[in-house]
Amino acid sequence: MAEINITLPDGSQRSLEEGTTATGLAMSISRGLAKAAVAAEVNGVETDLGVALPADATVAIVTGDSDEGRHILRHSTSHVMAQAVTQLFPGAKFSIGPAITDGFYYDFDLPGGKTFLEEDLKAVEARMREIIKADQPFSRSEMSIDEALVMFADQPYKQEIIERVRALADVPLDPNDDEASEDAAEIAVGGTVSVYRNTPEFVDMCRGPHVPTTGKLGHFKLMKVAGAYWRGNEKGPMLQRIYGTAWESKAALEEHLHRLEEAEKRDHRKLATELDLLSFPSELGGGLAVWHPKGGIIRKLMEDYSRERHQNGGYQFVYTPHLANGKLFETSGHLAWYKDGMYPPMEMDNGTYYMKPMNCPMHCLIFRSRQRSYRELPLRLFELGTVYRYERAGTLHGLMRIRGFTQDDSHIYCTEDQLLDEIASLLDFVLSVLRAFGFNDFTANLSTRDPKKSVGSDEIWDKSTEALRVALERHGLPFKYKHGDAAFYGPKIDIDVRDAIGRSWQLSTIQCDFNLPERFDLEYVGNDNARHQPIMLHRALFGSVERFFGVLLEHFAGAFPAWLAPVQARILPVATAHEDYAHEQAAALRAAGFRVDVVEANDQLGKRIRAAKMEKLPYVLVVGDDDVANHTFGVNPRGGEVERGVSVEAFTERLSAEVAEMNPEIVGAAIAAAGTSAG
């Protein structure tokens, strides 16, 4: 019997009998590995375990607990779901069923326009478990495009995908290019179509690989049903999408479900209600919020901090109205590009007015209000500008997607020579402000031109994209490209931050704009006494104050750091006799610049402490006989141990330090104030 040589990922070599499969290889290494294996990587290509290994190949066994392995488990589970659905709902048409983050989905079109109900999901899940128990093989075969069309004669969505394969057969596939290529790349291998058959009745087109048998699967849960457009096309048919999650073990599945519960607990909409921060009265209309006092104070602190930093950063403060004549947005081009996203026009005596959907055109008017010199550049205009956008009803989501919101918006006008330095220092500024709010993990995206949705010459786009790239590299911030993701007027850098439970949020943005200066005829007089067009940068750090607040709320799970907490300390007198002392100390702390309240002894102490803990206050101060006698507090910090007999001065200092730690610049003032009045 001939032998073949296999190289393992660690570089070691093995001799195996010719015809040995990846499963055989895994078995020869260890039984445990064979059990955990879901696929193999042969010479860098993911392959089914059951394929005979070629000679002199480098082979890695893919196990279910790796990212690639989970991807295969999930995708295989989606096939099982499609089989279950076609069995339970004869005549069901199915389209695509990819693996996604944490799970998978499959899109279906049920006969007679039927939709899945909650009970249907349970039935599908039960049938899936039967299929898994039956340990059906996933057997691969390849066929020509014409054969595939016959095989899927009653599956119109599959037919459409096969036709795409045909159309793209001579074109090299670029999975990044568009969705069509992506589908085609999934199933096409060199002009043929590969399919996987589970039973004589059920076969699905797929490039693979898959687990060898359905018995390898099982740690899954169907999560929800949702509508989804075929091929993502709003004008196309609406399919029924079932989402599921799948993992390599029961423990991993449970951990995932637990994470979802934790995320739900810190949902900003839930916390906003529980902590009395803000609400969305239905009387106001969708996507519009009112801020209650406790949410209001946090917002004020965020805005104050932002203003302070901008003032120190060389920005100048401007204010602009919420309404403008439509001609302004015609000039800016926004009316042409985003009319559908703007509130309907108001006809008035001398024209048609619109709520402003952004601040930039007005800032351009400020720039243009008089002749500008190069000596003024870079000119940085800053405004907490409230804008109104008619977000489509189905897209609204708490504070994250809202119809009236406030941007911490700035427009920077500079010369071409200044551009790189300006962007690089802007990156420092952005990250420094984000760090003050407790974020430490950043990644950047560089969005490039979408030729179908953009204005301006290639030269200008190339130049500005290059400027952003160089600035990112010079700054050393790692970044990824998002091709075609830019706004119509120029490329942009987005900053994603990771929150306390690992979720990523897109917050800050820096955008290059060669378009508005042109449209508004902006110019400055250079040192050559000639007129030049400035370059314009748009940037926002929070993005929207509302959204940033929502992200903070979820990041801290409502337990705001001391500098942002609506109430920093609550004093609880043990009994009525200690109320005077409690009020005196509260007044002193307030005079020192802290936010402190008192809850009198009408309820039992334990109950009042519980209430304060539910409000997630940083400090609860209990005062009784000892404290009145010794000028002390019983300090009960959030998440810490109770300390009795802490002197008033020591506590004041501690709170000052804590506030200052998070926010060095603003809180300096509070420390100074505490130093003078607490002594």
Add this chain to the structure above:
RNA sequence: GCCCAGAUAGCUCAGUCGGUAGAGCAUUUCACUCGUAAUGAAAAGGUCGAGAGUUCGAUUCUCUCUCUGGGCUCCA
């Protein structure tokens, strides 16, 4: 905008197979004055999201609208 599911007291929810509703917490009052996560009692609190239809009668069934949730699409 599209698909699906919802809307009952300030909050979280139960309930009415069609006969106008109930709990816990919160609120108010009274008693208790207490040293670190729920003292007891009482009261008050609802056009059962809005409008229309069916019906002797609608919070309940039907339709429309508004708002909300999960997705899709979109996101200057």
